[in-house]
Amino acid sequence: MVQVEGLERLLLEHPLFEGMADEHRDLIAGCAANAVFEAGRYVYRQGGPADRFYLIRHGSVALEVHVPGREPFIVETLREGDVLGWGWILPPFRLNFDARALQLMRAVSIDAACLRGKMDEDHELGYQLYRRFMPVIADRLAASRLQIVDMYGHPDDYVRT
Amino acid sequence: MSGRGKTVIGRDGLADLVAILAEDGYRVIGPQVADGAVVYEPLDSADDLPAGVVDDHDGGHYRLRREADGAVFAHVVGPQSWKRYLYPPVQALWRAERHGKGFRVIEEPADDGRDAFIGVRPCDIRAMAVHDRVFDRGDVVDGGYARRRRDAFVVAVNCTRAGGTCFCVSMGTGPAAGEGFDLALTELVGDNGHEFLVEAGSAAGGGVLDRLGGRDATAEDEAAAEAAVGQAAASMGRHMAADAPAVLMANLESPHWDGVAARCLACGNCTMVCPTCFCTTVEDATDLGGQVAERRRRWDSCFAADHSYIHGGSVRRETSARYRQWITHKLATWHEQFGTSGCVGCGRCITWCPVGIDITEEVRTLGGADKGD
Amino acid sequence: MPTAAAATLEPMTPVPFRVLGMRKELPDTYTLDLAPADGDGPLHFAPGQFNMLYHFGVGEIPISISGDPAATDRLTHTIRSVGAVSRGMGTLKAGDMVGVRGPFGSAWPVDEARGRDVVIVCGGIGLAPLRPAIYHILANRPSYGRLVILYGARSPRDILFRRELERWGGRLDTYVDATVDRATGEWSGNVGVVTNLIRHSGFDPVDTIAMVCGPETMMQYTVEALRDRGLDNTRIYLSMERNMKCAVGFCGRCQFGGAFVCRDGPVFRFDRIAPIFRVWEF
The missing domain is CATH 3.40.50.80 (Nucleotide-binding domain of ferredoxin-NADP reductase (FNR) module)
Structure with a gap:
């Protein structure tokens, strides 16, 4: 199909899948579909099952935590070229944040439930995907820690007691 | 420079030297005993000099005792150094007075007194040369230091006895002064009596020497002086490893710094007694009416918590980091900054450390030579 | 620096400057424009250099110059209130005075960056x-x-x-x-x-x-x-x-x-x- 060929090309071009075997890329392409989200729309909500991830092609998305009575707290934004969603790869396969499109967002959506099944059967595929997602997770963790450090904060807030 | 070669003066010649320098308008400063230590203070006469006083040094240990031979310069170095006079502990920088909506800055009048230093040890002469590089950079000069230094008359005394913590031989700074003095004395105490071999190192020194009288030195006098200095060199118990800079910079993250910190009290004694440590802070003060503000510069220490303070906290919070800063600066990074070591081997930091931390031993330990540690 | 700086050989002595303007940038950050109180002469600095700013009776702090190097009639400093001096300077108004020493230090490599x-x-x-x-x-x-x-x-x-x-x-x-x-x-x-x-x-x-x-x-x-x-x-x-x-x-x-x-x-x-x-x- 023309559309699948297009998605294959997109996957091929994405750094996340660089150097991956063709058969595995074909498998992933088989789980892929195009997705579009209007500005302000939620791509997903926290707490639900993490059954997909997205390769952002255009636009940006905010990962938010909702605190009742407050404005949504944005912990991170992602944009073109970034991977949205890693909850699908680690048990308990749950969505950890709300994801809201900040502008019109176009993405390749990948059905992870389908992929997880294939990873159980083909451990090489599983290894390849873990190898590629672990750095994404580690990067986010490191960034979050730096944000917690609050390096631009006023020294008065951090005087040793 | 004097046309004369080396000269020998008698014990009384010291009194003449002090008198001549005083007559020439110098405040004459020399070693004398006060509060159980040899200190450098203005001399009323040569009688103030510590004749017969010997100082015993070890890590965290300093005691004076008497020797019968009456040698004037048998002691080595006390807790002070000459930086006390060339770069005083507190220096007024300027005053500012309120004036309308603003203020006027009034520079402190420069003092123009001249000091003669008697009994400057070779290590301390090197320390002055080190400070010359610190305070006179060509583009920026500390005017007060430069003037005091230029006008100072330096009477060196070559060491004929090694102190218990001395290591000048390994630093190449002693026990004989090669340069940097107006006059250099070597004390000769022996069967022939009590004399001093005197050498002029400058025109000013030569002029004073001409007025001192004395007799021409013989080959025997020079041999005796050489032997006395050589004896001091031979009996020196400590030495600094030649590769200290490389050892320190290769071990910036060694666990040994924690070992030093377990003993170091971060008291800063080593920096106060060191003849080359030059860190300062500034203090601002106003009168009660807030009309006059003063700015003073005061000796400070890299062991003080606020030495490295930047908005909110100190860069070097741990004693280990402060000790590392001190020793790496003194022995390693000083070369990068000023083309010389900041250590002159005087041993004061060892003697006056309340817990006896030994700079030479720390380098050896870091270098792995001391396997027993 | 103005002639007042050249007149003194003491590198520790500040030169009086007037506050031309004070702008609040952020709740804890403000910008001061300064001009020499006496004398004129262009104020040259290289991007990246800093001055020591003295607040009467309180103290002196190093502050980078934040203004346009081509504007030689003033020195601009953007200051965050984090200590006694920076807080005190935050209360200054046009016409008030500060002491200035500088400029000091190395510069951003704007020449080396040409063509890149x-x-x-x-x-x-x-x-x-x-x-x-x-x-x-x-x-x-x-x-x-x-x-x-x-x-x-x-x-x-x-x-x-x-x-x-x-x-x-x-x-x-x-x-x-x-x-x-x-x-x-x-x-x-x-x-x-x-x-x-x-x-x-x-x-x-x-x-x-x-x-x-x-x-x-x-x-x-x-x-x-x-x-x-x-x-x-x-x-x-x-x-x-x-x-x-x-x-x-x-x-x-x-x-x-x-x-x-x-x-x-x-x-x-x-x-x-x-x-x-x-x-x-x-």
């Missing part, structure tokens, strides 16, 4: 010392390749020189991207660390000069991200901060290894300090 792409990465108040370099590059825009300005702040309301960043970003010849550590729903910009901006900005790593200024931790991660993008240590410059009392190498406090930050810095080519940059508490 320039990536400026800054965080928090770190934009202030880089603003003179940005002014200089924009005033000589054809001499430079791509200009990328990446800025990180604590939150949207802590973004320094926000209108100016937006104006620069509006230029076709300048890429500006900003991010904050924390934000709420009204913010439509980036949230995340400033290093994340690097991979999204296009520049030619082979022929780029990077200038970095911000909290030391931010600079550590930024240097790594730039190196990951292919910049070597000789193409990365950063501005260091240490305690300073004299600014002329006499007080010994600003030592960073063999360097005096006041004389050899504050701007360092990274290869000069790379061996000690990440040594704890050095």
Whole structure:
């Protein structure tokens, strides 16, 4: 199909899948579909099952935590070229944040439930995907820690007691 | 420079030297005993000099005792150094007075007194040369230091006895002064009596020497002086490893710094007694009416918590980091900054450390030579 | 510096300057424009240099010059209120006086960067010392390749020189991207660390000069991200901060290894300090 060929090309071009075997890329392409989200729309909500991830092609998305009575707290934004969603790869396969499109967002959506099944059967595929997602997770963790450090904060807030 | 070669003066010649320098308008400063230590203070006469006083040094240990031979310069170095006079502990920088909506800055009048230093040890002469590089950079000069230094008359005394913590031989700074003095004395105490071999190192020194009288030195006098200095060199118990800079910079993250910190009290004694440590802070003060503000510069220490303070906290919070800063600066990074070591081997930091931390031993330990540690 | 500075040989003596104007930039940050109280003469400085500013009776602090190097009739400093002096200076009004010594220190490599792409990465108040370099590059825009300005702040309301960043970003010849550590729903910009901006900005790593200024931790991660993008240590410059009392190498406090930050810095080519940059508490 023309559309699948297009998605294959997109996957091929994405750094996340660089150097991956063709058969595995074909498998992933088989789980892929195009997705579009209007500005302000939620791509997903926290707490639900993490059954997909997205390769952002255009636009940006905010990962938010909702605190009742407050404005949504944005912990991170992602944009073109970034991977949205890693909850699908680690048990308990749950969505950890709300994801809201900040502008019109176009993405390749990948059905992870389908992929997880294939990873159980083909451990090489599983290894390849873990190898590629672990750095994404580690990067986010490191960034979050730096944000917690609050390096631009006023020294008065951090005087040793 | 004097046309004369080396000269020998008698014990009384010291009194003449002090008198001549005083007559020439110098405040004459020399070693004398006060509060159980040899200190450098203005001399009323040569009688103030510590004749017969010997100082015993070890890590965290300093005691004076008497020797019968009456040698004037048998002691080595006390807790002070000459930086006390060339770069005083507190220096007024300027005053500012309120004036309308603003203020006027009034520079402190420069003092123009001249000091003669008697009994400057070779290590301390090197320390002055080190400070010359610190305070006179060509583009920026500390005017007060430069003037005091230029006008100072330096009477060196070559060491004929090694102190218990001395290591000048390994630093190449002693026990004989090669340069940097107006006059250099070597004390000769022996069967022939009590004399001093005197050498002029400058025109000013030569002029004073001409007025001192004395007799021409013989080959025997020079041999005796050489032997006395050589004896001091031979009996020196400590030495600094030649590769200290490389050892320190290769071990910036060694666990040994924690070992030093377990003993170091971060008291800063080593920096106060060191003849080359030059860190300062500034203090601002106003009168009660807030009309006059003063700015003073005061000796400070890299062991003080606020030495490295930047908005909110100190860069070097741990004693280990402060000790590392001190020793790496003194022995390693000083070369990068000023083309010389900041250590002159005087041993004061060892003697006056309340817990006896030994700079030479720390380098050896870091270098792995001391396997027993 | 005006003639008053040349008249004194004492490097520790400040020259009186008048406050021309005071602008509040952020709740804890303000900008002072200063002109010599006596004498005139152009005030020259190189982007990246700093002055020692004296507040009557309180003390003296090192502050980078944040103004346009081409504007030689004034000295502009952007100051965050973090201590007794900086808080005190925050109460000054036009016509009041401060003491000035300087300018001191090394400069951003705006000449070496000619003909190359320039990536400026800054965080928090770190934009202030880089603003003179940005002014200089924009005033000589054809001499430079791509200009990328990446800025990180604590939150949207802590973004320094926000209108100016937006104006620069509006230029076709300048890429500006900003991010904050924390934000709420009204913010439509980036949230995340400033290093994340690097991979999204296009520049030619082979022929780029990077200038970095911000909290030391931010600079550590930024240097790594730039190196990951292919910049070597000789193409990365950063501005260091240490305690300073004299600014002329006499007080010994600003030592960073063999360097005096006041004389050899504050701007360092990274290869000069790379061996000690990440040594704890050095």
